Amino acid sequence: MVEKILANLEKSNCATDNTFLQAVSEVLSSLEPIIKSDPRYEQFAILERLVTPDRIIQFKVQWLDDQNRVRINNGYRIQFNNALGPYKGGLRFHPSVTTGVLKFLAFEQIFKNSLTGLPLGGAKGGSDFDPKGKSDFEIMKFCHAFMRELHPYIGARVDVPAGDIGVGSREIGYLFGEYKHITRNYDGVLSGKPYAFGGSLMRPQATGYGAVYFAREMLFQELQESLEGKVCTVSGAGNVAIHTIEKLQQLGAIVVTCSDSDGTVYDPKGINLSIVRELKESGRRRSLSEYTQWVLEAVYTPKTEYPENAHAVWQIPCFAAFPCATQNELTFSDAQKLIQNGCVAVVEGANMPTLPDAIELLQQEGILFAPGKASNAGGVAVSEFEMSQNASMEKWDFDKVDRKLDELMRQIYKRVALTAKEYGVERNFVDGANIAAFKRVAEAMLLEGV
Ligand code: NDP
Numbered sequence: 001m002v003e004k005i006l007a008n009l010e011k012s013n014c015a016t017d018n019t020f021l022q023a024v025s026e027v028l029s030s031l032e033p034i035i036k037s038d039p040r041y042e043q044f045a046i047l048e049r050l051v052t053p054d055r056i057i058q059f060k061v062q063w064l065d066d067q068n069r070v071r072i073n074n075g076y077r078i079q080f081n082n083a084l085g086p087y088k089g090g091l092r093f094h095p096s097v098t099t100g101v102l103k104f105l106a107f108e109q110i111f112k113n114s115l116t117g118l119p120l121g122g123a124k125g126g127s128d129f130d131p132k133g134k135s136d137f138e139i140m141k142f143c144h145a146f147m148r149e150l151h152p153y154i155g156a157r158v159d160v161p162a163g164d165i166g167v168g169s170r171e172i173g174y175l176f177g178e179y180k181h182i183t184r185n186y187d188g189v190l191s192g193k194p195y196a197f198g199g200s201l202m203r204p205q206a207t208g209y210g211a212v213y214f215a216r217e218m219l220f221q222e223l224q225e226s227l228e229g230k231v232c233t234v235s236g237a238g239n240v241a242i243h244t245i246e247k248l249q250q251l252g253a254i255v256v257t258c259s260d261s262d263g264t265v266y267d268p269k270g271i272n273l274s275i276v277r278e279l280k281e282s283g284r285r286r287s288l289s290e291y292t293q294w295v296l297e298a299v300y301t302p303k304t305e306y307p308e309n310a311h312a313v314w315q316i317p318c319f320a321a322f323p324c325a326t327q328n329e330l331t332f333s334d335a336q337k338l339i340q341n342g343c344v345a346v347v348e349g350a351n352m353p354t355l356p357d358a359i360e361l362l363q364q365e366g367i368l369f370a371p372g373k374a375s376n377a378g379g380v381a382v383s384e385f386e387m388s389q390n391a392s393m394e395k396w397d398f399d400k401v402d403r404k405l406d407e408l409m410r411q412i413y414k415r416v417a418l419t420a421k422e423y424g425v426e427r428n429f430v431d432g433a434n435i436a437a438f439k440r441v442a443e444a445m446l447l448e449g450v
Contacts, residue, residue: 001035002028005047017100019327019352023107024051026356030434033423044450046442053080053106056099059149061127063141065134073129075146077153077161080106082121083444086157088113088191088380090164092126093142093171102126104327105164108351109380111437112373115412118384123159125150131166132285143174151179156187156390162383163192165326168239169204173197188390191383200386202401203379208243208324209402210378211349212251213409214370215320219345221417222368222427228252233318234271235259236325237280237288240349240376244322245273257313259325260288264312267291267298317341324349332357339365348372363428374416374433381408 006025013020028047035041061075076099079087089109092102102124110122129142154161163172172192179189186198193199202209212227219225232253234245237260245255254270260280265271265288275294279286292300301312314321314334321343323330327350335358338346345368348354352372354362362369385401388394420432 001042001047002032005051008048009051013103014100017103020100020103020107022356023104023352026430027107027111027434027438030431031438034435034438040446041442044446046445049445050081050110050438050441051107053078053103054082055079056103057125057150057153058099061129061142061145061149063138063145065138065141071142073127073142075125075127075149076102077125077150077159078102078106078123079153079159080122080124081110081441083441083448084114085119085121086155087123087159088120088162088383089123089125090162090192090379091167091171091175092124092164093129093131093166094126095128095130097126097128101327105351108373110441111434112377113380114437114440115374115415115433116377116381116384116408117411117415117440118381120380120384123161124164125161126164126167129166131171136170139171140174143171144178147175147178148182150175151182154179154189156189156387160188160383160387161190162379163239165238168192169194169199188387191386193386198386198390200382200389200401201396201398202405203382203386204239205243205246206382206401206405207240207376207379208245208349209247210381210405210409211240211244211322211324211347211370211375212247213378213406214375214413215322215345215347216251217410217413218347218368218370218417218429219320221413223344225344226251227320230254230319231256231317232320232322233257233313233316234322234324234349235264235313235329235353236323236350237276238325240379241322241324242273242276242280244324244349245271245276248322249273253320256318257316258288259313260285261303261325262287262289263300263302264288265291265298265300266312266316267295269295269297314338318343320345320347322347322349323353325353326350327352328355330354330358332361334358335361338362339367343367346370347375349376351376359430363430366427368427369429371430371433373437374412374429375409377412378405378409381405
């Protein structure tokens with residue numbers, strides 16, 4: 001049955017949708033054992049419906065750059081499944097954005113949101129707009145133009161977008177400003193808003209902190225280990241990576257790497273986060289190559305020096321590795337290197353950063369592998385906390401949000417680990433996450449009818 005669905009999906013999707021097919025294939029292979037356990041799944045075509053997006057919205061975004069030239073980009077919103085609640089998922093602004101990439105991200109989001117136990121459906125959107133090198137004014141004009149096209153399709157109880165690659169609180173602020181301007185409606189239609197007007201404390205930190213909370217719980221429960229004093233490697237230098245590094249350092253770990261699309265920094269004494277922030281968070285994002293001007297012991301490896309293996313982060317020995325940049329960044333040979341170097345855990349902060357054959361190898365070798373749909377769910381969880389605060393006109397303090405996030409990440413770990421055990425695949429957190437998430441969504445779909 002699973003093979004038939006995959007074959008049909010391959011026929012009906014373009015060749016460029018391979019990341020989507022990769023994501024579906026991983027989920028469906030985990031579900032094979034439970035599909036037969038309940039005849040209603042087949043009778044009500046739950047799998048076929050689950051792999052088909054509710055709707056794909058595509059629009060033209062036209063805006064003027066600082067030289068008053070007309071610029072045109074593609075904009076998208078993919079509303080995949082709202083069985084559990086309003087559509088929810090980030091917006092990505094990056095030149096690599098296509099419907100295929102967004103379909104994979106929206107599909108993953110259904111399962112991630114289900115694992116949180118919160119009432120959220122799955123969606124994703126974005127544009128092939130490249131924010132790099134754009135002035136603040138150009139970013140604002142692009143965001144306003146994007147929202148002019150997107151606003152009819154979203155709403156606090158319909159679809160609540162958030163940030164992702166290239167979209168932080170500055171962009172969410174501009175998007176919200178235009179939404180309010182057009183609709184005159186001050187509701188929680190976006191999450192990740194600046195704190196000054198409706199944002200939640202801790203939303204910027206949530207994904208990274210959540211990944212570390214998940215890692216801490218997993219390491220403690222499975223190996224009776226802690227992160228204190230351990231060498232960790234992190235890839236990326238954006239929102240998720242920065243807050244993963246911050247929380248790891250707060251827990252006493254020594255984080256020795258970070259990376260961007262140009263290369264990798266290896267700082268054996270521990271990454272100096274204030275320098276990374278200075279480079280990446282102040283206005284136009286600058287290259288990490290400048291890091292070594294401040295820290296003389298640090299090594300910078302540009303990607304071009306390693307044409308056959310551009311993944312210098314994973315060459316560095318570590319106790320735990322945190323891929324936090326982008327999809328498919330950790331390959332089979334990276335996994336081999338991590339194993340050789342004695343790594344005990346890989347915890348995904350990004351969405352689907354590890355290739356399927358690399359996951360298989362890590363699992364075979366007994367490395368604890370935390371899939372992003374479980375370990376990076378902290379961001380969407382705090383987005384839901386923001387929605388709750390907006391709806392009740394309340395403001396929660398930092399400690400309250402932090403406590404709730406920590407508790408929620410522990411619950412996700414527990415749900416995933418127990419489900420894996422229940423289905424005879426103990427410590428396979430990929431299968432545990434897929435099965436636990438599927439059961440909740442499928443039940444809602446069955447109860448709601450066709
Ligand atoms: P950001 O845009 O803040 O940062 C992305 C980082 O990854 C940047 O440092 C960027 O480099 C680097 N990067 C991008 N593409 C590549 C590449 N091909 N090779 C190496 N490095 C690359 O995004 P986020 O931190 O928000 O997102 C990172 C990941 O986490 C994504 O997979 C996203 O989907 C996922 N995620 C994000 C959530 C959130 O709350 N923001 C929630 C859950 C998941 P450069 O600086 O050069 O652009």
